[in-house]
Amino acid sequence: MTYLGVDYYPEHWPEEMMGEDLQGIKDMGANIIRIGEFAWHLMEKEEGAFDFSYFDHVIEKAKQHGLDVMFGTPTATFPAWLAQKHPSILSENENGNKRVFGGRRQYCFNSDKYRQYAAGITKQLVQHYKDEEAIVSWQIDNEFGHEGSDMCYCDQCYAAFHQYLENKYDSVGQLNDEWGTIFWGQTYNDFSEIPIPKPTVTTHNPTLKLEWARFRSSSVNGFTHEMTAIVNEHKGSHQTVTTNVSGGFFDKWFDHEENVKPMDFVSYDNYPVWGGLEKPIPPEAIAMTHDFNRGLLDQNYWIVEELMGAQGHDVIGYLPRPNQAKMWSYQAFAHGCSNMLYFRWRGMTKGAEQFCYGVVDHDNVYGRKYKEVQSLFNEIKEHEELLNAEINSDVAVLYDYDNIWSWRSQIQSKDFDFNAELLRLYRPFYRKNTNIDVIPATRDLSTYKVVLVPVMQLMDDTLASRLRTFADEGGTVIFSYRAGLKGRDNNIRLGEVLPGPVRELIGARVEEIESLTAAHQLELQGEGSFAEVPAHISVWRDLLVPEQAETLYSYQDQFYKGYAAVTKNSFGKGSVYYVGGGLSEEALEKIAADVTNDCGIDTIESERDVEVYRRHIGGDSYLFLMNHSDKEKSYGMEKLGPFESRIVKG
């Protein structure tokens, strides 16, 4: 069955509204509600006084309306009595300020006290409902690490960090050597002397910063896995476990693939626009988030918070136009979402999210948004088999959190943004309407035809050799700049000509480099079939000297004429492109056209802002059509009104 529903917070409303609400939800075409996240105090008003009677009542009412339930474990918002009794649970910012009660997720992942109480409520809750047939799934906490909650600099984290380092390094001498602490006389005599990277004068040791990031990841994931193990141990066999991933996943301090490993499926919160944005993020940026979430467990995923109304805490912005949120839902289903709940039934009139507008507004009138969700549910429920069909992609984009954290420890170019650089390579293939996987660099590459490797500056020999094998056996690899600069210790290799472990693969060497800004756009000259394709480079440039590779673009500016900016190398049976900087879109689109053509990849031509996504059931092919623009568009014989979306066979 396809679950379609809403996030419902009955505790936010007078008791007498519940029946009408549940009927309205049911009439909208829903068959599930998500409840309970953030309601810890309701379930444990005083320490140890567990009381689930309110939610027993809610679940009974839901069942009377034919609604199943996803229940959120409430550990994202602990009760005030707990913070008062044990202030050590409160996290601390980099300036040593304890976060005060209020807001949410302000707990320390390394607080033994917090883990004890969080484990308590989680165990009691799940044990209480393990036989509840209506509860089909448990959501662990809420959006781990979001809103800055993945960072804590408290003494508990400090002590745990030292333990992490002592466990990892054989001796403080080995650490000194690997970190290069001889620099600036930072040699440690003992692990206890090592700081956590709180603000200091200028900047910290790069390997300290990377190890701190890895430690944060182990802190967040350690807590997640502890709570998940409790749920897995005590839940009913008919119940599944998930957690809801927030946007901005590349900006977080934890490895998401590791975080969700013990889950049955991934859930994602899809907000193409949030807070004071004047417009939504671009279509390819939304698409990429779906491909990332599908990639975490390499399977289709749920959306448990789909945007319908304008959203924000103290500031809101763009209002999704009629049918635009419905189109974003079609886009999500196209990319592998199999079940969807909208955030939230009715916008709350009190508390911090008065301006997180829901399906129904504060006036409680079932208006345009209600009807839009109803029409989406009514249409999509016909496609259950299609929504659960597997997605096979010819193109993969690789990421690695150590690499991302390496860039965050020293961004080198003031305008560097990892998300933007990944999208720079993703976008031209997205515009060819081909399926793309966004996956950890450790994944098996053998089923792909093209592998995109955006700004992989931190690269060990293992990845380099796997990419060599992939190209040697006929694959196409597209690197962007700074590839192979550093080893896993976040240090630059001595005596190795860049791009280091992938120099032979790329067939060129980097002789010099320059950090540019986004505004600093250097004109390039194309060669061969690129001669007529104008291009420029920004943010960064590698000055390349081709060794075996051919030059596709070269620099034109004084002193650097003749250096290559973009190269293509034949390697084994495959091809290897190197994009030596922030290359402009038109040139990348030409590369994507050549590559998809050379590799025989299924592409679909469409007007700009018309996204076409092909899915298969057996021998049948279906197209998801999404018009991301406010203009009339068409695809073949299909007319698409502003923000219109649908599925067509063929």
Ligand code: GLA
């Ligand atoms: C996030 C959270 C929700 C809510 C919404 C508001 O996704 O998961 O609890 O705060 O944002 O848009």
Ligand code: ZN
């Ligand atoms: Zn802490």
